[in-house]
Amino acid sequence: MIPIHAYEGRRVAVFGLGRTGIATAKALEAGGAAVSCWDDAEPSRVRAQAEGLTLDDLNRRDWGDIAALVLSPGIPLTHPKPHRVVELARAVDAPVIGDIELFAMAIADLPDKRRPKVIGITGTNGKSTTTALIGHILRETGRNVVVGGNIGDAILAQAPPRPGSYYVLELSSYQIDLTQTLACDVAVLLNVSPDHIDRHGDFQGYLRAKQRLFSMQQPGGVAVIGIDDNETSAFYSSLRQERREEEVIPISAGRVFARGVYALGDRVYDALDCASHPVVDLVKSPSLPGRHNAQNAAAALAVVRALGVAGRAAADAIASFPGLAHRQERIATINGITYINDSKATNAEAAVQALGCYERVRWIVGGRAKEGGLAAARSQFHRVEKAYLIGEAAERFARELDGNIACELCGDLAGALTAATRDAGADPAPGQIILLSPAAASFDQFTSYEARGDTFRELVGTLVPAVAVAEGVA
Numbered sequence: 001m002i003p004i005h006a007y008e009g010r011r012v013a014v015f016g017l018g019r020t021g022i023a024t025a026k027a028l029e030a031g032g033a034a035v036s037c038w039d040d041a042e043p044s045r046v047r048a049q050a051e052g053l054t055l056d057d058l059n060r061r062d063w064g065d066i067a068a069l070v071l072s073p074g075i076p077l078t079h080p081k082p083h084r085v086v087e088l089a090r091a092v093d094a095p096v097i098g099d100i101e102l103f104a105m106a107i108a109d110l111p112d113k114r115r116p117k118v119i120g121i122t123g124t125n126g127k128s129t130t131t132a133l134i135g136h137i138l139r140e141t142g143r144n145v146v147v148g149g150n151i152g153d154a155i156l157a158q159a160p161p162r163p164g165s166y167y168v169l170e171l172s173s174y175q176i177d178l179t180q181t182l183a184c185d186v187a188v189l190l191n192v193s194p195d196h197i198d199r200h201g202d203f204q205g206y207l208r209a210k211q212r213l214f215s216m217q218q219p220g221g222v223a224v225i226g227i228d229d230n231e232t233s234a235f236y237s238s239l240r241q242e243r244r245e246e247e248v249i250p251i252s253a254g255r256v257f258a259r260g261v262y263a264l265g266d267r268v269y270d271a272l273d274c275a276s277h278p279v280v281d282l283v284k285s286p287s288l289p290g291r292h293n294a295q296n297a298a299a300a301l302a303v304v305r306a307l308g309v310a311g312r313a314a315a316d317a318i319a320s321f322p323g324l325a326h327r328q329e330r331i332a333t334i335n336g337i338t339y340i341n342d343s344k345a346t347n348a349e350a351a352v353q354a355l356g357c358y359e360r361v362r363w364i365v366g367g368r369a370k371e372g373g374l375a376a377a378r379s380q381f382h383r384v385e386k387a388y389l390i391g392e393a394a395e396r397f398a399r400e401l402d403g404n405i406a407c408e409l410c411g412d413l414a415g416a417l418t419a420a421t422r423d424a425g426a427d428p429a430p431g432q433i434i435l436l437s438p439a440a441a442s443f444d445q446f447t448s449y450e451a452r453g454d455t456f457r458e459l460v461g462t463l464v465p466a467v468a469v470a471e472g473v474a
């Protein structure tokens with residue numbers, strides 16, 4: 001673990017006792033702080049006690065001795081209204097921070113020669129893949145790498161930093177909101193589209209949260225900015241006015257420019273140190289299909305080039321990238337039907353990227369709808385053979401699809417998979433694709449998008465063979 005000494009001898013409140021909260025409490029205790037832990041959910045409190053933590057009901061105690069509140073990123077900070085513990089902390093002028101801010105404090109305490117390189121990745125879509133890809137390239141080229149933040153294990157549960165190491169952090173807008181001093185050596189903004197509006201008040205609040213990652217950088221820090229949407233393109237232009245040319249690298253999945261990294265079709269071009277030249281052939285990277293992954297690859301190449309990795313070495317590493325679970329993960333091909341798990345697509349902007357990679361898709365879609373519904377996926381509706389609707393959004397999505405796509409209300413994932421397998425088995429056309437790309441959050445029926453994807457994977461292994469036998473396909 002990474003001990004946190006910033007609050008040694010003082011009391012810190014930790015609210016939210018999931019994986020991150022438990023790791024945070026242990027790191028603070030290891031650094032000499034007294035920790036008051038609480039979670040409103042009893043199962044979380046039971047887990048924390050099993051981990052050896054002492055509970056202290058923060059709703060009932062006197063806050064006079066609390067030096068700081070470390071808040072789980074999932075708990076409202078400002079919108080739709082601050083959680084009660086946030087108001088209690090503010091009443092005693094205790095800062096409200098997150099585990100990433102504690103990590104930043106630990107890094108800042110190190111002598112310059114011992115500080116690791118920190119790479120922060122944010123954006124609406126593509127964060128996890130880009131983060132994992134950067135980590136993979138750095139490992140494959142001989143670096144000591146820790147991947148964390150919004151992906152993998154809690155960052156404070158990792159081993160203490162070593163000289164010459166690299167921390168590659170996926171950062172959500174929630175995490176950035178709770179961070180004040182994280183100075184990334186390289187910060188990445190992939191794209192921005194409306195998301196999490198309920199937590200930020202409006203789109204501008206969400207955009208400002210993303211942009212704060214760059215305002216925390218020190219002189220000399222490098223910004224890698226996707227310029228394929230209007231908001232990020234404008235942000236790139238503003239940074240270019242404030243920083244030296246070499247400190248701002250544009251990336252794109254379709255635009256050509258004199259300096260930066262961009263993708264055209266299946267090739268990623270490096271135009272950083274000399275004339276533009278192709279470096280990465282994405283045909284050799286089956287785990288990175290589609291235009292969106294071309295942008296992710298361009299971002300990863302820009303980051304590692306800024307960190308001194310040679311282009312050829314980076315290209316070799318990209319070709320060996322295995323991909324991530326729940327991101328266009330090919331589960332199986334059974335009786336000519338390919339099953340793809342894209343459960344991470346929690347909004348239409350993400351789902352449209354997956355839809356664009358396939359033809360004649362049988363689309364499992366639905367969950368807890370986000371603002372905008374399916375509007376952003378409309379450009380790929382022509383690829384959908386039929387939609388199988390699940391969750392709270394089923395009827396709403398049926399209305400949005402009416403007149404565009406044949407659809408069936410299926411209720412849950414098992415019902416949708418059964419119906420889609422039945423229809424695909426009856427269709428003589430080759431290359432049948434059943435795609436779970438929900439374009440909605442998972443919390444109506446699952447605890448997370450991971451749980452939704454895991455359930456899909458399990459159902460493909462157990463339910464699909466039974467359906468095939470029943471339909472006479474096997």
